[in-house]
Amino acid sequence: MNHLTRLTSNGPIGTLTLNRPEARNALSIDLLGSLHDRADEIARRDDLRVLILTGEGKSFCAGMDLKAVLGDDKTAITLLTMLADLCVKIRSLPLAVLGRVNGAAIGGGCGLVCICDLAITHADSKMGFPEVGMGVCPAVVAPWLIRRVGAGKARRILLMGGLMTGQQAFDTGIVTGLVPGADDLDDAVAQTAERLASGGAQALQATKNHLNNLDGSLDRDQARQGAELSARVLALPESRARLQAALAGR
Amino acid sequence: MLSKEIIGSVCVLRIDREAKRNALTPAILASIRQTLDNAMSARAIVLSGVGDTFCSGFDLSACRDDERVLPELLLALQAACQAMRQHPAPLVVSAHGAAIAGGCALVAAADFAYTTHDARIGYPAVRLGISPAVSAPLLRLAVGDGHARERLIDPGVIDGREALRLGLVAESLPSTSRCEARAIETARALAEYPPHAIAYTKRWLNRIDGSDNHDTASAAVEASLSVAGSDEQRAMLALALSPRTQP
Numbered sequence: 001m002n003h004l005t006r007l008t009s010n011g012p013i014g015t016l017t018l019n020r021p022e023a024r025n026a027l028s029i030d031l032l033g034s035l036h037d038r039a040d041e042i043a044r045r046d047d048l049r050v051l052i053l054t055g056e057g058k059s060f061c062a063g064m065d066l067k068a069v070l071g072d073d074k075t076a077i078t079l080l081t082m083l084a085d086l087c088v089k090i091r092s093l094p095l096a097v098l099g100r101v102n103g104a105a106i107g108g109g110c111g112l113v114c115i116c117d118l119a120i121t122h123a124d125s126k127m128g129f130p131e132v133g134m135g136v137c138p139a140v141v142a143p144w145l146i147r148r149v150g151a152g153k154a155r156r157i158l159l160m161g162g163l164m165t166g167q168q169a170f171d172t173g174i175v176t177g178l179v180p181g182a183d184d185l186d187d188a189v190a191q192t193a194e195r196l197a198s199g200g201a202q203a204l205q206a207t208k209n210h211l212n213n214l215d216g217s218l219d220r221d222q223a224r225q226g227a228e229l230s231a232r233v234l235a236l237p238e239s240r241a242r243l244q245a246a247l248a249g250r
Numbered sequence: 251m252l253s254k255e256i257i258g259s260v261c262v263l264r265i266d267r268e269a270k271r272n273a274l275t276p277a278i279l280a281s282i283r284q285t286l287d288n289a290m291s292a293r294a295i296v297l298s299g300v301g302d303t304f305c306s307g308f309d310l311s312a313c314r315d316d317e318r319v320l321p322e323l324l325l326a327l328q329a330a331c332q333a334m335r336q337h338p339a340p341l342v343v344s345a346h347g348a349a350i351a352g353g354c355a356l357v358a359a360a361d362f363a364y365t366t367h368d369a370r371i372g373y374p375a376v377r378l379g380i381s382p383a384v385s386a387p388l389l390r391l392a393v394g395d396g397h398a399r400e401r402l403i404d405p406g407v408i409d410g411r412e413a414l415r416l417g418l419v420a421e422s423l424p425s426t427s428r429c430e431a432r433a434i435e436t437a438r439a440l441a442e443y444p445p446h447a448i449a450y451t452k453r454w455l456n457r458i459d460g461s462d463n464h465d466t467a468s469a470a471v472e473a474s475l476s477v478a479g480s481d482e483q484r485a486m487l488a489l490a491l492s493p494r495t496q497p
Contacts, residue, residue, distance in 0.1 A: 132444070136447060139454045142451070146458065150417065154459075155361055159362075159448060159451060159452065160436075229454055
């Protein structure tokens with residue numbers, strides 16, 4: 001299943017790519033498993049100081065594989081727990097993580113953007129958390145969005161649902177950098193990655209670790225509780241009906 | 251003193267005391283709480299105010315006339331804000347014209363708030379010897395620690411555009427009518443969502459962002475109560491309300 005992700009490196013800068021473009025990089029059990037393996041691999045390496053997280057093709061990540069979620073309740077809790085654990089795992093890596101948000105980042109995909117230390121997108125990308133409109137509770141991503149934009153804005157964004165443009169994601173602070181078009185992304189990402197790589201590895205690690213402790217990023221219990229809540233809500237008949245209707249309407 | 255209108259599945263509450271610029275009494279705050287507790291089936295709630303002023307804060311002459319009123323107001327404000335947070339439906343505030351002190355606390359307790367460009371928003375209460383600490387826990391969640399500190403320490407007020415910049419409101423509008431219309435429009439859109447998804451999400455947010463922290467909430471109201479009725483507070487309030495200093 002390792003074809004589902006790709007890890008490359010160039011000096012101290014690694015790039016982890018979600019490689020399931022035919023499904024807009026939607027998070028399946030196999031893709032999440034592959035991301036876990038890659039994150040473990042990165043944790044064992046001592047040559048990397050920056051990790052670029054991106055998606056192959058036109059999307060960054062379309063979120064949870066909803067068809068798989070509708071399949072059975074067991075798949076849902078497995079997927080959600082794997083996502084919750086992955087977020088904590090990537091956040092714990094002792095390197096600067098830079099999101100290269102090449103296109104749509106939806107739901108759990110937008111959650112992956114929030115766990116990055118920095119993230120850059122272009123003005124036309126589609127981002128956001130449409131979960132409530134589909135009868136789903138975005139409990140796994142909620143703590144990460146709060147850490148990214150603050151509790152007040154996170155509340156409005158999650159309760160209002162829907163999608164926003166890259167420009168709006170930049171204005172609300174979900175991404176930290178914005179370029180005009182998709183073609184401008186690589187230059188900005190390369191420049192930022194090099195700047196991030198110019199710092200001392202130990203200083204970066206100490207700083208990141210401190211921030212993670214301050215803002216509760218390493219609270220795995222809370223992450224797991226979010227996965228359980230989200231799975232519980234997904235199993236309700238009213239959620240399944242809404243979700244089926246939303247998928248049919250696509 | 252609190253009017254109620256049902257628009258579809260949206261419950262619109264308006265503080266209805268225009269002659270007193272919707273100044274808050276313990277009865278109004280208790281009524282907000284009770285009405286919310288009795289409106290569990292509403293899909294979205296709007297809290298607004300009749301006339302051009304959403305809320306000018308506590309009824310100060312009532313506080314001066316009876317020393318028991320200020321502590322009652324502080325406790326009732328806390329209870330009303332908690333009822334707004336705990337309600338399963340999203341709560342939208344139309345904070346047109348002014349949201350002063352206790353009025354600003356109601357804005358901070360909302361899930362969504364709108365205001366007008368000309369609004370006066372903030373906590374001049376410290377000039378009356380009253381501590382706005384009761385509002386601190388929810389205000390810091392709404393705008394972050396730095397902005398909350400500035401607003402609670404500085405008795406000056408800000409306008410709608412500045413409130414937008416701080417993130418206290420979702421939007422600032424040019425007029426009272428457009429502000430309330432926008433709040434109702436948002437509430438109607440939210441009312442279309444599956445109510446269980448909204449309720450679970452709101453409850454989870456309350457839990458993880460600290461809204462549910464009772465110790466924090468009690469400490470905040472205790473801080474405000476600790477100076478209510480002090481010599482300083484009574485003297486400053488009497489001076490502010492004396493005919494000589496009335497504008």
